[in-house]
Amino acid sequence: MLELREVFAANGPQYVMLGGLIIGFVFGYIVFRTNFCTMGAISDFMSFGDFRRFRAWILAGATAIVGTQLLVYTGVLPISETMYISGSLNWLGNILGGLMFGFGMVFAGGCASKNLARVGGGDLRSLLNLVVLGIFAYMTIGGVLGPLRDAIDQATSAPMASFGASQGLADITAQAAGVAASTAGLIVGLVIAGLMAIYCFRDSSFRSSPIHIISGIGIGLCVVAGWAVTGLAFDEFADTPMQPISLTYVRPSGDTLEWLQRFTALGLPNFGVSSLFGALAGAFVAAISMGSFKFATYSDTNDTLRNMMGASLMGIGGVMALGCTIGQAVTGISTLAIGSFLAFAAIVVGGMLGMKAFERALMAEV
């Protein structure tokens, strides 16, 4: 393990970039090939009572939790260095941002990662959606919306010091039970992931649908692989240590725009940027292999307005919530951060509200 970590640390930026490309490729391929879609999952159960894609999403989370907590337990991932395991709980940002993201994704034809997959399939509307999303994400991080976002964070963030070292369920359980955080994380993770797996597999239609099972497990494993690569590459003694991260697509959409424009200053792309390019390539290969690559664009003015609004909301909401349907609802929850579970729930509620609003708007148009 130590040797492997030394090799990764010595070649950190290269390995992280390569890992991002490969993991992103597999992720994009799975999303396109299996029609994995978190917004579609909500549409399915609200429109005709089909929970299989929702269960695939839950299974991705369960897989990611088990794999990630094993990485923590075995010392591969220094989880306290991740952005999710913070000392305070930004509960209002998680909830408000999650609601906005969920609402927005319905109007933009899917979440950030679904739009990425669509771009790989030739959808130019999704390409512009991602550009808008990336701009609004950066506006919310440190642009014109940054001060407002920061004021909300500062005013409402709840310190977690009296419960544990962080908002992570592992730290909270460790303090309450007096055990090591890595052990607590593994036990709590297995319990939560077990309950999620029971929810998925108790449904006979899900059990008999291999494509949904494969997509859920595959996407969960992509998240685990991301943690493994960036966890091994983390070097606390480096001048500027690279924070461990895994799949998430809101900030990386903005990072990619910046990297494309400032390549000479920034150098090698980070994990988020390279995993975004990887996902595009994976979806492209899937689309070609299925014979479904086809250029598409906005169908009319209303379609353009809806998509722009949805992408803007996803950019703002994704930053406020610290992630998207993958970044929080799979990658975030794999760390067992309370805020990630809050954001996940808020995204689902936001998606349901969005679906209702979208249906009303569409019916008014018909």
Next chain:
Amino acid sequence: MADKTLDAKGQNCPIPILKAKKAIVEVPVGGTLEILATDPGAVADFQAFARQTGHTLVEHSETDGVYRFLIKRAA
């Protein structure tokens, strides 16, 4: 000849499904709804739609990137 045709070409999920939900009730029981779509996810979406709602997906085909679905309304 279908009783009703829904043209959802150029529209992404969830628009074709939401429109089909409304259109199918405007078709008489036993009648058929024809749906035209271009979203690559539409095939899986309409297979699931028919499976869950009890309506029958009588046929589906693809020509030059346009998917055609014929759904027979159940009672």
